[in-house]
Amino acid sequence: MDEKTLSFTRRELLQKAALSAALLAVPGITGFTTIPRYQPTGAPEGKTLYLTNAEVVHVVSGLIFSDQTISVRDGIIRSVSPLPPETREGDVVLDLKNQYVLPGLIDAHCHITMPGAAGLTAGIFLDVLNQLKRNYIQQLRQGVTTIRDMGALPKILHANLDQIQKGELIGPRVVYCNAFTNVLGGHPDIDPREMGILADLVMTLTGESNMWFKDTDELKEKMKQNSARGASFIKLTMDKISVLCGKGQIPTYSDEHLRVIFAFARKNNLATAGHIHTRFGFNRALQYGLNSIEHSINELLAPEEIETMAVREIFTVPTMTVVQTMAAPEAYDELPRKFRTDFIEREIAARRDYFNSNLDQYTEASIHKSNIAHLENYKKYGCENLYKNTRYMANPDLYFNIMLAGPANLLAMKDAGIVIGCGTDAGVPLSYHGTLWREMEMLKRIGFTNAEVLRCATFNNAKIIGMADKIGTVDSGKLADLVVLRENPLKKIEACRQPSLVIKDGKIYDVGKIAFGT
Ligand SMILES: [Zn+2]
Incomplete structure (x- = not known):
């Protein structure tokens, strides 16, 4: 200086x-701060969140797996499969029909x-x-x-x-x-x-x-x-x-x-x-x-x-x-x-x-x-x-x-x-x-x-x-960090600008409802 x-x-x-x-x-x-608190949603502890009918983007191969059920419990992806969910009491189901799921x-x-x-x-x-x-x-x-x-x-x-x-x-x-x-x-x-x-x-x-x-x-x-x-x-x-x-x-x-x-x-x-x-x-x-x-x-x-x-x-x-x-x-x-x-x-x-x-x-x-x-x-x-x-x-x-x-x-x-x-x-x-x-x-x-x-x-x-x-991928055993998009990002990369939902550690953040305050 x-x-x-x-x-x-x-x-x-x-x-x-x-x-x-x-x-x-x-x-x-x-x-x-003037930022209002935001409370994410999701399944309670020990219960499973099922994301159903999802179009899952496999980022390593660049392919899409259609109509998948992703099960998430305690912040971890437990399975990704074409089978429907087997829900028990207290589980939460979120239908993602026609929506695309990327890893966070x-x-x-x-x-x-x-x-x-x-x-x-x-x-x-x-x-x-x-x-x-x-x-x-x-x-x-x-x-x-x-x-x-x-x-x-x-x-x-x-x-x-x-x-x-x-x-x-x-x-x-x-x-x-x-x-x-x-x-x-x-x-x-x-x-x-x-x-x-x-x-x-x-x-x-x-x-x-x-x-x-x-x-x-x-x-x-x-x-x-x-x-x-x-x-x-x-x-x-x-x-x-x-x-x-x-x-x-x-x-x-x-x-x-x-x-x-x-x-x-x-x-x-x-x-x-x-x-x-x-x-x-x-x-x-x-x-x-x-x-x-x-x-x-x-x-x-x-x-x-x-x-x-x-x-x-x-x-x-x-x-x-x-x-x-x-x-x-x-x-x-x-x-x-x-x-x-x-x-x-x-x-x-x-x-x-x-x-x-x-x-x-x-x-x-x-x-x-x-x-x-x-x-x-x-x-x-x-x-x-x-x-x-x-x-x-x-x-x-x-x-x-x-x-x-x-x-x-x-x-x-x-x-x-x-x-x-x-x-x-x-x-x-x-x-x-x-x-x-x-x-x-x-x-x-x-x-x-x-x-x-x-x-x-x-x-x-x-x-x-x-x-x-x-x-980094949507695979069982990984942290449940996911992005839900309205359009196919493999066809249109601009789809990533504005997700509809973001899931981090299994908790769901509804993007449209998150405010900054002024
Ligand atoms: Zn720098």
């Missing part, structure tokens, strides 16, 4: 003080404790607090029954998980890493407290989302603390260039750091996932045997590189929609010729349609409005001046280059048999929770079949997060 980012104007200081006071006044930060969707890359807002100001402060709760509900409403959180404010995360446990909040199952395991100043490039809302005092309540270790001793100590409380993987940030306009190079791990991190991961049976946009990070991921490459690369990979990735069984979660979102044409008077491909032109149109659509299901309106207003900063300051003016915005040039190379890399990875997942990166500005459908539909536009898209968002994601024995 340089001098400039530390010196605030008087107005900014006052604003920070006001926000801190407001946050402190809120009981336990996360206690505040998985968002394999998101940030559930982040509100999806660019700069946080006093004007949207209360909406942001509400949004942090809505994130969980929005995910569940879209049929997402499990998420992998890729870097959180740990205290907020654990407060929310407690609330879900107690039934005070509804939401998906969360697989998490707690904070980022990043070197001081590394990606995500900024400290949340620089963004205007999370002053020092507040960070003690939310927990630090960045580890930001200074040396190997501190790394060892902080890794121990961070992996406590149920973390199942380590989130690394592998690039040495910033994603932000006007920031340039950022620090990254030394080889000694990586040796220490990978030894710790092996010893504690933790997976590793790395934020990677460049070949530098990609090569290091291959070298150290990272488990999953998160996001996509800004240049074309050679066939040998993809082959090595396949041989080492490295997974990827491409998060192409966040790439599309950050590739901001607003930054240019005229988009450079090399970026004007048919694919990119179509994606710019899809991005514009999304921004202009009714996003009430996905974000507090004030947050989206503020995000859209932020886009004007590109022209106002010029990309290279944004960082020094404390405007933290993604570098569109980086993301347009990923738009050029990403699809071809991804199709080559698919051909090489690499396990490709599906994730949103929701929580970053303009990427909202509950929009996994955007990534699913973008994968389709890139050239995946509907069956492949469904597999990415379920079975492949389950493998990537290490839960393939429990979730």
